[in-house]
Amino acid sequence: MFNIINKSELIAKDIRFQISNKIYTHYLPSERKLADKYSVSRNTIREALEILKNKGIISLIANDYIINQPKEDLDWLEFFGKKTHHIIRNYIVKNEVFEANKKIAQKLEVPLATQIRLLVYKRTTNEQQNNITLSIDYIYAPEKLAKNLPLKRLQECSFWNLLAKKYQGKKLKEYQSLSIESVNFEDANLLDVPVRSKILQRSSKVFIDNEIIYFVSKKIPSNSLLVSIDNNLKKEKEK
């Protein structure tokens, strides 16, 4: 039986372990030191580091391997009122009320001409002193839900932050679909990526009690992570 895991893969996993256990913080040791430590060639180490780079765990900046902050599922954190270690800024592109047309009325399951709040904002954060774009989010919410929210604070708080604060304790259910799409001209401009490059699209119908919010988040794949935890497990842990 041959060994099915490459050396470089095993080393990548071990480095990942060292990172998650805070044995390495901020920076990784140099390629040479790592090669000595694992008694392998520089090439093997480079392969291992490539695997970690590809998953966004580290970045190579001017010959230094820098450990990135772990990615987070912001939407998830915000739904459930949890803290993020990222500092997020939202740049508001649209904040308007319109009368539901057929398409939106069907999505939100409301009569035609219902007042709908449309929010579009671009989400960014800072990493290694660089401003990085996370996503552009489209939120279609019934105005009767949205009108009670302090939307002036959208720059630092997402719609979900505000909603979770105002309607805390209400039941939430989300039906989510993920796909990889080619970005259109308008969104490409907002996201600062080439037209037709690939984005990760999360389309959700979010039920807050019986109100429906339609949520589309177009995410830069390399800056995104999505989490899902089995609900029954949680329940048992809490017992």
Add this chain to the structure above:
Amino acid sequence: MNNLYHAPLYIQIEDLLEKKILSKKYLPGSKIPSERDLARQYGVNRMTVKKAIDSLKKKGLLYRKQGSGTFVTSVTPDKENVYFNLAFTDKNSNSGISELLTKNGIHFSNEVVGTDLISSNAFFNEKLKLNDESKVFALHRIREIKERPFAIEYNYLPAKLFPDASQVDFKNVSLYDYMDSKKHKPVHFSQFIQVIPALTKEARLLKIKKGDLLYYIIYYGYDEQGNAVEYTESYLISEELNLQFTLGGILGEKETY
């Protein structure tokens, strides 16, 4: 377990239809009862039924044929998107990829790349909550639909719970069926999904181009007793693949029903 009593009626209708489709009460390719009949059967408005059916249509489980009714999709992956329901909501059965695909009427095959017994590896031991001297059974497979690879799966199981795993023919035996036979089938999961470009190895195994985007999914599986029984990393092609899941909880508080 999923109490839908308070959910809108159309969600309930959608849920019961989805269950019938997934459990093959409605077979792939077959016609389901008319909206009128369903409405009468459950004592709801026809529009409610229509809404449920529309939503399942969007999910790709049903399709309408002009003038002849509504049918259960039998997916041909060359033509249509494949939908993965990652919710693991169907608690009555195993819900590995194989199960999901079989239920959706997709025929697929497994190629076992290799198996191995890994000793004293800190990374895997941490993931599976094992102590230092533990052994981990590794199973690497390629999943194919019509001889076209769509996923690489790296499964890692605690060897002490699955001592004879290396003797099992995983080309033909489903991993979850085997785990079930040992009474350690994972029933609770946490999963993390990321999208990453394929590196050389994944590109070679999946027969795609280096740099093509992949879904990279990490699962932690726990059995009924809460033992960590599975740590899996899987790479799925993103072309033609939609992932779906549901999330529930209390707004601003916690992710639970």
